[in-house]
Amino acid sequence: MTKLDQPLFNRLALIGTGLIGSSIARAARAQGAVRSIVATARSPETRRRVAELGFADQVVETNAAAVEGADLVIVCIPVGACGTVAKEIGPNLMKGATVSDVGSVKGSVLTDMAPHLPAGVHFVPAHPVAGTENSGPDAGFPELFVNRWCILTPPQNADTQAVERLAMFWRALGANVETMSAEHHDLVLGITSHLPHLIAYTIVGTADELGAVTRSEVLKFSAGGFRDFTRIAASDPTMWRDVFLYNKDAVLEMLGRFNEDLSQLTRAIRMGNGEALFDHFTRTRAIRRGIVEIGQDSPAPDFGRTHAGLPADPLPRPYAADNE
Amino acid sequence: MTKLDQPLFNRLALIGTGLIGSSIARAARAQGAVRSIVATARSPETRRRVAELGFADQVVETNAAAVEGADLVIVCIPVGACGTVAKEIGPNLMKGATVSDVGSVKGSVLTDMAPHLPAGVHFVPAHPVAGTENSGPDAGFPELFVNRWCILTPPQNADTQAVERLAMFWRALGANVETMSAEHHDLVLGITSHLPHLIAYTIVGTADELGAVTRSEVLKFSAGGFRDFTRIAASDPTMWRDVFLYNKDAVLEMLGRFNEDLSQLTRAIRMGNGEALFDHFTRTRAIRRGIVEIGQDSPAPDFGRTHAGLPADPLPRPYAADNE
Numbered sequence: 001m002t003k004l005d006q007p008l009f010n011r012l013a014l015i016g017t018g019l020i021g022s023s024i025a026r027a028a029r030a031q032g033a034v035r036s037i038v039a040t041a042r043s044p045e046t047r048r049r050v051a052e053l054g055f056a057d058q059v060v061e062t063n064a065a066a067v068e069g070a071d072l073v074i075v076c077i078p079v080g081a082c083g084t085v086a087k088e089i090g091p092n093l094m095k096g097a098t099v100s101d102v103g104s105v106k107g108s109v110l111t112d113m114a115p116h117l118p119a120g121v122h123f124v125p126a127h128p129v130a131g132t133e134n135s136g137p138d139a140g141f142p143e144l145f146v147n148r149w150c151i152l153t154p155p156q157n158a159d160t161q162a163v164e165r166l167a168m169f170w171r172a173l174g175a176n177v178e179t180m181s182a183e184h185h186d187l188v189l190g191i192t193s194h195l196p197h198l199i200a201y202t203i204v205g206t207a208d209e210l211g212a213v214t215r216s217e218v219l220k221f222s223a224g225g226f227r228d229f230t231r232i233a234a235s236d237p238t239m240w241r242d243v244f245l246y247n248k249d250a251v252l253e254m255l256g257r258f259n260e261d262l263s264q265l266t267r268a269i270r271m272g273n274g275e276a277l278f279d280h281f282t283r284t285r286a287i288r289r290g291i292v293e294i295g296q297d298s299p300a301p302d303f304g305r306t307h308a309g310l311p312a313d314p315l316p317r318p319y320a321a322d323n324e
Numbered sequence: 325m326t327k328l329d330q331p332l333f334n335r336l337a338l339i340g341t342g343l344i345g346s347s348i349a350r351a352a353r354a355q356g357a358v359r360s361i362v363a364t365a366r367s368p369e370t371r372r373r374v375a376e377l378g379f380a381d382q383v384v385e386t387n388a389a390a391v392e393g394a395d396l397v398i399v400c401i402p403v404g405a406c407g408t409v410a411k412e413i414g415p416n417l418m419k420g421a422t423v424s425d426v427g428s429v430k431g432s433v434l435t436d437m438a439p440h441l442p443a444g445v446h447f448v449p450a451h452p453v454a455g456t457e458n459s460g461p462d463a464g465f466p467e468l469f470v471n472r473w474c475i476l477t478p479p480q481n482a483d484t485q486a487v488e489r490l491a492m493f494w495r496a497l498g499a500n501v502e503t504m505s506a507e508h509h510d511l512v513l514g515i516t517s518h519l520p521h522l523i524a525y526t527i528v529g530t531a532d533e534l535g536a537v538t539r540s541e542v543l544k545f546s547a548g549g550f551r552d553f554t555r556i557a558a559s560d561p562t563m564w565r566d567v568f569l570y571n572k573d574a575v576l577e578m579l580g581r582f583n584e585d586l587s588q589l590t591r592a593i594r595m596g597n598g599e600a601l602f603d604h605f606t607r608t609r610a611i612r613r614g615i616v617e618i619g620q621d622s623p624a625p626d627f628g629r630t631h632a633g634l635p636a637d638p639l640p641r642p643y644a645a646d647n648e
Contacts, residue, residue, distance in 0.1 A: 143633060193550065258527055281561035307465070
């Protein structure tokens with residue numbers, strides 16, 4: 001793997017070392033995108049684990065200590081904590097440093113962090129649209145961002161060179177970069193990420209509370225479709241609590257539209273309107289094709305899930321006595 | 325792979341050769357579960373393709389011709405067509421033959437097919453809970469049913485030997501077999517399969533109709549969660565139209581519960597009740613673990629989707645002029 005001719009940044013400070021933070025560290029190191037990495041995490045257990053995993057050159061105890069001398073600071077924590085962290089690190093930031101984040105909501109991050117950042121620091125919020133259902137420093141891997149999009153939402157007065165340098169950092173990690181307003185970001189992600197998560201969390205909860213169908217049955221027969229939802233509904237609870245609290249307006253707007261559409265399909269079912277159902281289901285099929293065509297999902301059936309082989313001994317007695 | 329010492333059935337007739345029918349043929353042949361396979365499909369194009377693919381020993385033009393001399397008949401078509409097909413094949417069925425299906429709704433199949441089947445024929449409806457988003461004879465593969473559940477819903481007066489023989493057939497194809505009433509099946513699958521599909525079809529439609537967010541943005545940023553839903557919403561439109569028309573009561577019942585739960589979470593978002601959200605999201609995480617533990621989904625993150633490697637040439641110019 002060809003590394004960069006020279007690092008894009010000298011010292012990267014990562015505040016938060018979960019799935020995203022630890023993947024950034026691993027990828028940045030693999031690509032030679034930064035000279036050194038300093039990391040911190042809130043709990044002593046996590047800091048100890050990060051030191052063991054070794055993806056950072058240095059692990060420090062406080063956010064303020066982490067940012068000292070860093071020319072790139074990336075805050076990788078739930079969006080609800082971003083304001084507090086900005087306040088903590090503000091006084092220690094190096095002049096000319098770029099401060100960014102990875103939060104799934106951008107409007108609130110802009111509002112909460114900007115007031116605490118001193119003049120001469122470049123603030124460029126970012127959101128890599130990538131992840132898995134796993135959390136923590138062990139969950140990260142260097143390829144997480146490859147072919148995924150990273151959205152930058154720089155404030156209007158942002159320094160274009162600083163924005164472009166951060167874009168290059170994300171491209172070095174394999175991501176495609178797009179720039180848009182924080183407001184538009186929150187609307188787009190409201191439908192492509194936040195609403196799907198809310199719906200998945202809801203339906204998994206519904207299935208878990210049915211008296212007539214046991215949990216054991218729900219698990220056993222989940223391959224009928226339900227299991228796909230459980231992956232999303234296994235995402236980090238703190239992160240997602242904050243997403244819904246901090247992108248409330250866009251989520252409620254998308255939810256309103258979803259409810260209208262669900263009412264329409266419900267009515268078609270109740271009235272036995274097969275044609276309306278068929279037309280809707282044909283239209284949605286095309287969206288999948290579009291996603292696969294632009295490389296945002298695998299063309300392999302069933303996400304490429306693997307299948308075990310056929311049994312070698314398929315009970316060769318035609319009339320077994322042990323009926324179940 | 326050890327084949328069966330002797331086939332469980334002499335001649336398998338498959339009416340319908342889509343994803344499920346063609347997978348049954350491929351698996352039954354691989355396992356030596358039947359001596360010969362005759363298949364039919366409604367359209368001449370499909371019959372021609374089935375002949376080319378060669379997973380059946382014989383391809384015939386009519387349903388009536390297909391079942392002649394067959395001791396196992398499996399109807400693999402959308403549930404809305406099952407009654408008509410039963411009427412067509414009834415007079416030609418061999419005495420002692422077992423007639424089954426693979427429909428995702430069992431109450432309507434029982435009601436629609438049973439009246440057309442002559443005495444001396446064993447009717448054992450079945451539902452293998454397995455599939456992918458692809459359709460047609462090319463989409464099938466022999467491992468589709470391995471470690472998945474096949475639910476049998478025999479009528480109360482069913483011959484236990486015939487039921488057990490069909491169970492052995494499904495076990496030979498790698499499936500686990502469970503028996504329950506058609507009514508209970510329709511309730512269980514209402515939550516583990518039908519409601520998830522309805523929700524996925526809805527949200528994918530909602531995303532496609534937003535003025536403020538373009539379709540291109542929906543596709544690009546779909547890795548935030550949305551893409552998972554598009555797979556399910558790419559399932560066969562005819563099959564799923566019929567599922568909702570024929571399992572209307574159970575689907576509407578589950579939908580009612582889902583709507584209650586969604587209202588509750590919506591209220592928590594609107595009121596800023598982070599604790600309620602956090603508690604709900606923590607509970608749903610456990611369901612995922614349960615599904616992975618019993619082998620009904622992959623423990624690999626992100627369903628085991630593959631990730632491309634890091635770019636070899638990550639744009640090594642620290643200050644590029646081509647800002648986007």
